[in-house]
Amino acid sequence: MNSISVVMPCYNSAPFLREAVDSVLGQTCPEGELVVVDDGSTDDSRDILRGYGDRIRVIEQANRGPYPARNAGLKIARGEFVAFLDADDWWSPDFLEKLHGALVGHPEAALAYCGWQNVGATERSTEPFVPPDYQAGDKLEAFLRAASPWPIHAALVRRAALEAVGGFDTSLHSCMDYDLWLRLAATRPIVRVPEVLAFYRFHGGGQITSKEWIQARNVWLVKRKFVAQNPQAVAALPKRRLRELIDGGLAHRAYRAYWRRDLVSARHIFRMLLRTGFWGVKDLKYLLPALLPEDAYKRVVALADRGEGRRP
Numbered sequence: 129m130n131s132i133s134v135v136m137p138c139y140n141s142a143p144f145l146r147e148a149v150d151s152v153l154g155q156t157c158p159e160g161e162l163v164v165v166d167d168g169s170t171d172d173s174r175d176i177l178r179g180y181g182d183r184i185r186v187i188e189q190a191n192r193g194p195y196p197a198r199n200a201g202l203k204i205a206r207g208e209f210v211a212f213l214d215a216d217d218w219w220s221p222d223f224l225e226k227l228h229g230a231l232v233g234h235p236e237a238a239l240a241y242c243g244w245q246n247v248g249a250t251e252r253s254t255e256p257f258v259p260p261d262y263q264a265g266d267k268l269e270a271f272l273r274a275a276s277p278w279p280i281h282a283a284l285v286r287r288a289a290l291e292a293v294g295g296f297d298t299s300l301h302s303c304m305d306y307d308l309w310l311r312l313a314a315t316r317p318i319v320r321v322p323e324v325l326a327f328y329r330f331h332g333g334g335q336i337t338s339k340e341w342i343q344a345r346n347v348w349l350v351k352r353k354f355v356a357q358n359p360q361a362v363a364a365l366p367k368r369r370l371r372e373l374i375d376g377g378l379a380h381r382a383y384r385a386y387w388r389r390d391l392v393s394a395r396h397i398f399r400m401l402l403r404t405g406f407w408g409v410k411d412l413k414y415l416l417p418a419l420l421p422e423d424a425y426k427r428v429v430a431l432a433d434r435g436e437g438r439r440p
Contacts, residue, residue: 132160132224132284133207137197141215142172144329149176151218153183157225161185163205164215165197173215195296195304202295210290212305213281216329223325227284230319238289238316243324244282248331251388256324263318268361271314272354272373275347276306282326283309289316303346310354315361341396344381348374348400375406386414394418395425 134152138145152162162184166174168191177186187200198212209228213219223242230240243258259278262270271277293311296304351374355362362370382397398418401407407415417428 131207132157132209132211132228133201133205133287134160134162134211134213134224135198135201135205136162136164136213136215137167137194137201138164138169138173138177138215139167139191139194139197140169140171140173142169142176144216144331145173145176147218148213148215149180149184151221152213153180154221155219155224156222157228160224161206163187163201165189165201167191167194167197193298193301195298195301199295199298202290205287208287209284210287211281211284216331217281218327218329219281220323220325220327224284226321226323226325230321231284231286234317234319236317237286237319238312239283239285240319240321241278241283242321242326244279244326244328245324246328246330248329258322258324259320261320261322262313263320267318268314269365269369269373271310272351272362272370273377275343275377276303277309277313279326279328280305281328285312300346300349302343303350306347307350307353310350314354315358339393340381340385340390341393344378344385344393344397345400347381348378351377371406375401375404378404379406379411383414389429391426391429392422395422 136148136152141148149162149164152160164177164184165187166177167189174188177184185204187204189197189200194214202210209231211224211227227240227242231237234240241259243256245256246252246254248254260270262277289312293308295308297307298304300307355370355374365373378397378401382394382401385391385397386394395418398415402415402418417425420428
C-alpha cells in the first residue's frame with residue numbers, strides 16, 4: 129500500500145496541468161500515488177494525462193464539479209495519508225516529506241498544515257503566508273472567525289480521520305474545503321509545519337473562488353451548519369460571540385466588497401445580512417439600498433459617490 133495518496137480534480141486545466149502533475153511526481157517523498165479525476169474536460173487535459181502512462185492513476189467522468197471529483201478520487205485512493213492538489217496549483221518538492229514527517233512525529237494529529245503563497249492575484253496579497261499555530265490558541269474560535277484556515281492543498285490528512293467525517297459534503301459548490309477543515313480539525317489535534325510549501329495560482333477562467341458574494345454566502349452557511357451539528361463543541365462560546373463570528377463575519381465581507389466597489393457582491397451580501405437581523409441603525413444606509421434592483425443600486429451608489437467627491 130502506498131503511504132500517501134494525492135487526489136487531483138482536473139477540468140480543462142491543460143495550460144497548467146503538467147506543472148501540477150510534475151510537482152507531485154517530483155516530490156522527495158517517494159512512497160505515494162497520484163490519482164487524477166478528469167471531470168469531463170473538453171480541452172487537451174485527457175491527452176496530457178494519458179501521456180504520463182502508469183505513473184499516475186486516472187479516472188474519467190462526466191463533469192460534476194471539483195468536490196464530487198475529489199470524493200471519487202478518495203474512493204480509489206490507497207494511502208494511509210491523503211493530500212489534495214488542484215490541477216492549476218503546485219507544491220514545493222519537499223511538501224509531502226515535511227508534512228508526512230510532522231504527522232509521523234505527532235501520531236495524535238488528524239492532519240498537518242503549512243504556509244502558502246498566492247501567485248498572480250490582483251485583489252489579495254501575494255506575500256508568502258505562514259498561518260498561526262492554531263493548536264496553541266483558541267482553535268475553534270479562530271476557525272469560525274476565518275473564511276478558511278488554509279487552502280485545500282496546504283494540508284496532509286490521515287485517511288482514517290477523513291473517513292470518520294465522511295469526506296467532502298457536496299451540497300455547496302464552494303467552501304467545502306472549509307467545511308471539511310471545520311468538521312475534521314476544529315475538534316481534533318492538528319500540527320503546523322511553519323514553512324511556505326504550497327502555491328495557489330490565480331488566473332480567472334472560472335475558478336470557484338472568483339465570486340465574492342457566493343463565497344461569503346457559502347462560508348456563512350458552513351459556519352451555521354457546523355454550529356447546528358456540533359452543539360457540544362461550541363457550548364463554551366457565548367451566543368453573542370457566536371453571532372459575531374458567523375453573522376458578523378458576513379457583515380465584514382459585505383462592507384469589504386462595498387468599499388472595494390464590488391457592488392454586485394456587496395448588494396447580495398447586504399441583502400443576506402439584512403435577513404440575519406445582526407445590524408444596527410447606522411447600517412441601514414447601506415442595507416436598504418441593497419433591496420433595489422441591481423442597476424438601480426449601482427446608480428444610487430454612484431450618486432452617493434459623486435456627492436462625497438469620490439471618483440466613479
